[in-house]
Amino acid sequence: xxxxxxxxxxxxxxxxxxxxxxxxxxxxxxxxxxxxxxxxxxxxxxxxxxxxxxxxxxxxxxxxxxxxxxxxxxxxxxxxxxxxxxxxxxxxxxxxxxxxxxxxxxxxxxxxxxxxxxxxxxxxxxxxxxxxxxxxxxxxxxxxxxxxxxxxxxxxxxxxxxxxxxxx
Numbered sequence: 001x002x003x004x005x006x007x008x009x010x011x012x013x014x015x016x017x018x019x020x021x022x023x024x025x026x027x028x029x030x031x032x033x034x035x036x037x038x039x040x041x042x043x044x045x046x047x048x049x050x051x052x053x054x055x056x057x058x059x060x061x062x063x064x065x066x067x068x069x070x071x072x073x074x075x076x077x078x079x080x081x082x083x084x085x086x087x088x089x090x091x092x093x094x095x096x097x098x099x100x101x102x103x104x105x106x107x108x109x110x111x112x113x114x115x116x117x118x119x120x121x122x123x124x125x126x127x128x129x130x131x132x133x134x135x136x137x138x139x140x141x142x143x144x145x146x147x148x149x150x151x152x153x154x155x156x157x158x159x160x161x162x163x164x165x166x167x168x
Contacts, residue, residue, distance in 0.1 A: 036158055
């Protein structure tokens with residue numbers, strides 16, 4: 001499985017500049033893979049760090065979100081991530097809204113959690129605290145009568161899930 005992950009990351013580097021931008025979700029997935037790989041390599045500090053790659057993919061997320069915002073002059077439409085037929089099927093249905101809300105919360109919780117870890121590694125403790133607080137607020141679902149969010153990360157061996165207890 002580790003060998004497969006390394007092959008995916010090698011392929012990613014080869015295709016990185018082919019002129020097509022990746023979706024933010026893809027960049028986040030790749031950043032998490034690099035972070036997981038780096039945390040495994042921390043057991044043997046002689047290997048090269050993957051944190052530069054994590055930073056690269058997190059910055060691509062912000063770049064993508066910023067470009068989408070500038071072009072549309074509205075926040076990214078998460079509804080567009082669903083196919084038109086799927087969205088039409090759910091129109092007026094609370095289930096679709098719940099799925100979109102969960103996906104949005106999950107995505108940004110993962111983003112802020114990873115960004116906080118980068119800040120810790122860069123010894124920017126105030127920024128890390130701010131990022132962890134953002135992550136916690138997304139996981140907590142404050143004011144909503146639901147259980148806190150549990151995010152599965154099956155592609156990460158060291159941290160297979162993200163929840164409030166892991167942040168605290």
